[in-house]
Amino acid sequence: MKVVNLIFSIALSSSLLVSPIALADLVLMDELELGNATGEGLGFALEDFVLSTDGASLNVTGIEDSSDNEIDINWTNLYVGGEVTEQERAAGVTKSVNVGSYLNPWVIQTVRGSMGDGENTPTYNETYSRVGSDVALLELATDSYSSNLQNSVTFAQYGYYESLGTGDASENIQTIMNDLNGDVADIQSRYNGVALFDELQDSITNSYFAPLNEGGIQPQELIVEGDQVDYDNAFAIEQPVYNDMAELYEIFEDTGWEANNNLLGAPRCSLGQVCNDSLLDNDIDNCNAACDTAREAYNEKVEEWEPLAEESFQTLSTLTASRQELQNRLNAKDSSGVTQYSYLERIADRDKFVELCGFGRDFTNCQSGLVNRKAGEKSSIDDIILSLNNGEVRRKGFDVGSTFEFTLNTTDQNGVVTTRDDFLDVKLKGLFIDGTSFRFWSRESDDLANPGAELNGELRLNLFARQISINACGDLCLVDPNVDGVFDPVKIANTTLNLDNFLISLNLGFGEIQPMKFSATSDGNFVFELTPPNPNAVGVDVNDTTAMQNFYDDYYANAPKSFVYVGDVNIGGNSIGSTTIDGFRAQYLRVQSRDL
Amino acid sequence: MKKILTNPIIYVAGLTALPLYAMEAISDREMSEVSGQAFITVDASSYSRNAGDEWDGDYEFTKVNLGLDVETLFTADSLRIGEFERTVYEDGTVPATITIDSQDIDDTKIGQAYDLDGDGQFDTLPADIIIENFALGRVVNYRDASSAIIGSSEDGGDPFKIRDPFIELAYKLEGGERRISGVRLGLGQAKGWLSGDLLSLTGILQGNIKGPVSIVYEQPPCNGNPIAGVNCLLLSLAQSTEIFSEINLVDGAENSEGFGYAAGTEANDRLAYPYSDVPYLKRASWAGVAAGRNFESDFGNLGALIPLLTGAQDCSILGTPGCFSLSTFQSIYIGNDNDDLTFDQTAASGVFLSLQSGSIPWEDLSGLDDADRVLTQRGAFINIAKYKANGAERFPLFLDLTQAVAGSPRVATCVGFVKGC
Known part of the structure; x- marks a missing residue:
């Protein structure tokens, strides 16, 4: 790629040198200062950064369609600069941007893990407390902010709640919290004076594992499983015999016609009857003989089928009764005590309470879980509203634009293949990636088949864009088809897909408890894995059920979740609303590429 | 690449x-x-339609195929896709119904539509797709933390498996312009448990519900009495025969004019109802045997009788409830849960989630012999429909009549808890 107009000044400083000189320009460090830098890491900032390829282009090769035809991809433009307003954009104004700053630099550093260090030891750092203190990790991190207004994740959440409901962001999230608190109160009132959380949990276990004659659910599940196998087996034997029998019946009915095919309106063989006696004697004999043979074959099959059908019917009756009994047990209620709620209701209540209030296992304690997370979000939102009311402004972000041209084969619904020119113009306006970090460390592989060192990692990716615009109109939106590069703004607006207030906060990996692992197979495919939570990493006795449950509770409470918010998706002003994937996490993920 | x-x-x-x-x-x-x-290929295609309906026109598609084998146990607190205003009965939008969890609404009216804002129309759910406690895959032995298994099937786990996911963009050519009109995320093949509190679904969910004739026979008018009528005698003789029917998303609001109906004209035309001219329901929270649909049987003579006796109407089949709230049934096995067969023989194809700003005819990748286009309209859309695997037509959802009414436990997606982690 030919890069022109590359205007930036680069300033490097040690991350240790963070004396708060307000809004000062960077100055060169002298030899003495540099000599004092201890080299744990490197903080850097790029001031007045603009990157524009300005007409240069790049051909991307190696991508093919499913028929192995190479696709011609031309990357015609890349622009990275400062955020401008729509008016400035229309007027062709470009601005530069600071990538990090002296106070909030981007950082490359090696850090020692803190797992195993006491919280009061000088080397302890909460951020790295899930990575063993015997390894060094390499961290690449973008700028980060403690101010909720400047932190793009909290700011994006503010924007999301602002777009919901009828009030401001704070009121809208409060409405949601009120609903959640109502759900908590409902569950609390149901069990108040009836059972403690642990007693509810015990009652669920007891109902499930109780003996068959005491209403146990597990023994009944096993019965249903066995009855299902019996029925499936019986049905599998019966069905082909039934089909053969049905076929023989068809033959039997048709035989009458065949035996009398020289007679118009000749009778068919029919069940329990002989051939029509209005036929000539010879024909009657022929007919009866043929019918008898067919009848005999059919009757024999009926005899074969009847006991099989009986068996199949019996097994289905048994299965139906056992299924019904299982349903009864799942929904059975007593008149009082904790079992006045059915097994299904108790499970639903327990799980809802854990979801809302976390793993405290106490109906009077709702200090974590969803209720607590929403309270934290509300606190950040209130903080942002206060900052905005105090006249604070949010810093400007990046504008990133890129255009691509593709030439590829296209197939219509009749299978006719022609060539098509595609055009894609992608703009990210007001882009921020603060709070993003990649951490990598190495461990000996525990896979005996692949011994040696293994790359482990953790990703925290935050990407917030005020708007992402994608346009594929290409030459159809030119003002004049004969003049390249001059587009009709009305047509562009009509055809552009906009994603407003787009946030992705992707958190993969949880230290050594659940590292990301990268590897490759011998045939050249890559493997990316998020291993299941590993109790060995923190020395938990895997045979101790209580310790293991505590381990999982800790994982569920602390392994970070991920979020995607899109405030609005619209095309040419036609909105299809917001989209949210809230609080997602992979307890296990393995991705392996394969040759298409 | x-x-x-x-x-x-x-x-x-x-x-x-x-x-x-x-x-x-x-x-x-x-x-x-x-x-x-x-592991990446890009395919382009085009489609023109002139059928006299809203999908007429010229479309272009670009599909990015990712050659990946994915295994996962994935959970999300909530999914809300396509959150915008819809009007009840317009484009197949069904009324929201009162559920046990509905805030500030009279619980005695569960199953009824409501009008909280007092505008004279029933309210609808706020988004096209709302799923809480969403999960793919499950935890094996979740009750015992020391023997619970989260990982791959080789380690005894039961992850959700995806092969060759893809992203596809749809462009509509209209008035000399080319606009991006839709995007879909598809799963080439998929297999495993999908769970969640399915509060609102927009799209196609097809299943098969089965049970013995006896369930129908025990209900009015027969009430288990063979001499209550000639049909009752026939039913009594065939009580253990298994009968089955297709289930779809339906309008489950008892006081709605579309009560018991699914989308399209497959159901009989005796009654005028609001969903006859739409390809699928929007914001549905009930599924069941649609009004006008019958049960069938694999067995000849009875097979002819069953449809006469089991025509569904008003969410019931001869008095047996024929619809159920999606929130009572929280787990769907995508594909065929048969360990003796290979992934290719058991995985479901054609599953996708899409967003479109207008009417888009997506290519139907279910592998069915009559597969053509999946017709979608403005908003979000989820496709969990019939597919062909191992030479046979299969449904992604199997229920038996005894389960459908009472619900059944969700598969566990946390260690120590069924859901909520």
């Missing part, structure tokens, strides 16, 4: 832990053994 160089990863591994593992140069011979694989 050819030639994925695998070795830089190993270099980085060495770099991060210099004290322990120093790098070694690899020889030319070793280098020559490194092979690359093409």
